[in-house]
Structures are given as C-alpha cells and as structure tokens.
Amino acid sequence: MSDTKSDIGPVKATRETLYTADRTELYDNRDRLVRDQWVKIMKLRIVREKLEECYHSQSVNHMQNCRELVERYLRDLPEARMGGRPPFLK
Secondary structure (H helix, E strand, C coil), rough: CEEEEECCCEEEEEEHHHCEEEEEEHHHHHHHHHHHHHHHHHHHHHHHHHHHHHHCCCHHHHHHCHHHHHHHHHHHHHCCCCCCCCHCCC
C-alpha cells in the first residue's frame, strides 16, 4: 500500500486511517486505499489470464506445468478483494 507522510513518519493507508476529521486527508486516504485494492485486483487478473493460457497450451500436462500459477493465484486471491462496508457500519 502507499505511504503518507506525517509528523511521526510514514502512515499506511488502511481502513483505520481512512476516517479522519480532515476532509482532504479523508479523500486522499480513501482514494489511495481504493487504488491499492485495484492494483491487487489487476495483478490477480494478469495471473488468471496467464493461468488460462497455460491450461490451453499445456492441455494434458497442465496439472504439472501450471502448478506454480495455480498456487500463486490461490495465495493472492483472498487479499485481492475490494473492501466492503466501512467499519462503523458493520
């Protein structure tokens, strides 16, 4: 995720830092959080497309030859999802 500068050093853009009193900072943090989530989603999409190509090109041997892509896809899948409701609405 992107870092923002503060008096105490870099601050991660997370859901906790998203809700602040300063409106400009609120929008900047929200945009940064959404942008970081979209980057993860697009990286996962690229891995999925490579996996589809591997399945088609390897046909019978796809179980052995595409294993690394499957493992990477399954590892990255849970963290590449868009958030949900804000914490105060849960």
